[in-house]
Amino acid sequence: MKISPSILSADFANLQRDIELVEKSGVDYIHVDVMDGHFVPNITFGPDVIKAIRPVTKLPLDTHLMIDNPESYIDAFAEAGADIIGVHVEATAHIHRALQMIKNKNVQAEVVINPGTPVESIRHVLSMVDQVLVMTVNPGFGGQFFIEETLSKIQQLAKLKDEHGYNYDIEVDGGIVPETAKRCKEAGANVFVAGSYIYGAEQPKEKIQLLKEAVEG
Ligand code: DX5
Ligand code: ZN
Numbered sequence: 001m002k003i004s005p006s007i008l009s010a011d012f013a014n015l016q017r018d019i020e021l022v023e024k025s026g027v028d029y030i031h032v033d034v035m036d037g038h039f040v041p042n043i044t045f046g047p048d049v050i051k052a053i054r055p056v057t058k059l060p061l062d063t064h065l066m067i068d069n070p071e072s073y074i075d076a077f078a079e080a081g082a083d084i085i086g087v088h089v090e091a092t093a094h095i096h097r098a099l100q101m102i103k104n105k106n107v108q109a110e111v112v113i114n115p116g117t118p119v120e121s122i123r124h125v126l127s128m129v130d131q132v133l134v135m136t137v138n139p140g141f142g143g144q145f146f147i148e149e150t151l152s153k154i155q156q157l158a159k160l161k162d163e164h165g166y167n168y169d170i171e172v173d174g175g176i177v178p179e180t181a182k183r184c185k186e187a188g189a190n191v192f193v194a195g196s197y198i199y200g201a202e203q204p205k206e207k208i209q210l211l212k213e214a215v216e217g
Helices: 012-024 047-056 074-080 095-104 119-128 148-164 178-187 204-216
Strands: 002-005 030-035 061-066 084-088 108-113 131-135 169-173 191-194
Touching: 002 030, 002 204, 012 030, 012 047, 012 204, 030 047, 047 061, 047 074, 061 191, 074 084, 074 095, 084 095, 084 131, 095 108, 095 119, 108 119, 119 148, 131 148, 148 169, 148 178, 178 191, 178 204, 191 204
Parallel strands: 002 191, 030 061, 061 084, 084 108, 108 131, 131 169, 169 191
Antiparallel strands: none
């Protein structure tokens, strides 16, 4: 079980402090939400921000691209220091090519699906990915409510993984709190992104502990 705090809910004026804070609390990844104002109605970080935070932490940077034409930026994010790069199947006509480009940079390749997108749409790239991200909210903003219907897609992905011997981790992102994390775990997820639950708290360390207990217990 892995915890990946999303710095979308961190203090952007104190990213180093907020990354060190969660690293000391014992998390597994740092989740970086890249938004372009086209694929999603919000704008966040580019490759230069990844480059700036790279020396601040030893943790892998779990980079979630919510951008159109991700192929145009994969090399830049890989060279900036991303360890995992996730591309949305909805954002490109050439998901196979995009994932291949990530692997060619020796970066872990992740495919991402929105709440309204079926597992069938990524069926033919499952054998090549290191991680599948099931969005449990519509991407763009932190602090939204978990969408129940996504649970059955986690189950489907766990089943396909079992049946075919695939190697991917199953990550969930959006509305994750201990209660929803536990249900996602029961459905088959093993990587949990949480933004507002962790960074919105007075004591992020305690919240990280509660999340861990929910998924490890
Ligand atoms: C949403 C982002 C998430 C976001 C999750 O578009 O992909 O990573 O930070 O935020 P919470 O945990 O607050 O729902
Ligand atoms: Zn995300």
